[in-house]
Amino acid sequence: MADRQEAGYLRVAQAIRDHIADETWPPGHKLPNRPTLAAEFGVGENTVRQAVEIVLAEGLLESFRGRGRGTYVRAPRERHILPRTLTPTAAPGRLGLAPASSPTSVEAESTAKVPAPAQIAARLGIAAGELCVRTEYEVLTDLRCVLKATSWEPYALTKGTPVVLPEGGPLAGRGVPERMAQIGITIARVTEVPRPVQLDRETAQLLGTTPGAQAVLIERTHHCTDGRAVETADILVPGDRWDITYDIPLKSVSRT
The missing domain is CATH 3.40.1410.10 (Chorismate lyase-like)
Structure with a gap:
């Protein structure tokens, strides 16, 4: 059961990467909310949360709170x-x-x-x-x-x-x-x-x-x-x- 859950969030993380790579989700795109993603990928919301955290840590996504809150595809960032x-x-x-x-x-x-x-x-x-x-x-x-x-x-x-x-x-x-x-x-x-x-x-x-x-x-x-x-x-x-x-x-x- 644990192996299946682990494979689930890794699978979702890879799907998110694929969406970014083929520009289904272009830079600046706001990700759907967690229930929507859970329904799209056929997993639980906690699995989505784990997957998003992985891709956030990789720097492909960025998350904001307050005005404009949400998770977005991160554009290449200039210094x-x-x-x-x-x-x-x-x-x-x-x-x-x-x-x-x-x-x-x-x-x-x-x-x-x-x-x-x-x-x-x-x-x-x-x-x-x-x-x-x-x-x-x-x-x-x-x-x-x-x-x-x-x-x-x-x-x-x-x-x-x-x-x-x-x-x-x-x-x-x-x-x-x-x-x-x-x-x-x-x-x-x-x-x-x-x-x-x-x-x-x-x-x-x-x-x-x-x-x-x-x-x-x-x-x-x-x-x-x-x-x-x-x-x-x-x-x-x-x-x-x-x-x-x-x-x-x-x-x-x-x-x-």
Whole structure:
């Protein structure tokens, strides 16, 4: 019985590959839902799920959630430049990373009084569990999420001010330096630590790639003039899509 079930999902996976190879399902084609595929191939829905996961892992399909959710035949993907800007202002540049090749937009949601996890607290120089404002960002191109970020700011720093919510108030959606300047805090430097990571299933689905795919996690922290960390963020960039580029201006040096 087990062998028959295994053969079933392998057979369905091969049928999906065949549909893609002969362009019965061309690039960008949205796969029918699971019950429809189960009826087409004469198997159970769980067998279809296993087969689709195999072909997703092979990179022939991509899955999205939210607007445009579903599983699609993956088109050959070009790599694009993702410039790292040093003077972020309005969306989407407020993350310091804005795709240069396509029009983009940002979906963001701020939540106040969220206890800081230990790792985030250490980066901010506060006690674990101390309250923060957490903001989740998704950068969208063609209504699909192409990178995401999570930002944390100490709640005690901005509570009672017009900038307590990064995505609310008079400076909604502005960069950290501009918002902090509004309350008399000057940002003096930004530190970034890039780390290679593998995407879990949920994040991979959000970003339209495969579980286990490589990504770059940038740990970014803004520091004010007295050395305090006033914001820290995890910015997650899929490695199969973007080349992050840093353009660093230098002062000219005169001959002596």
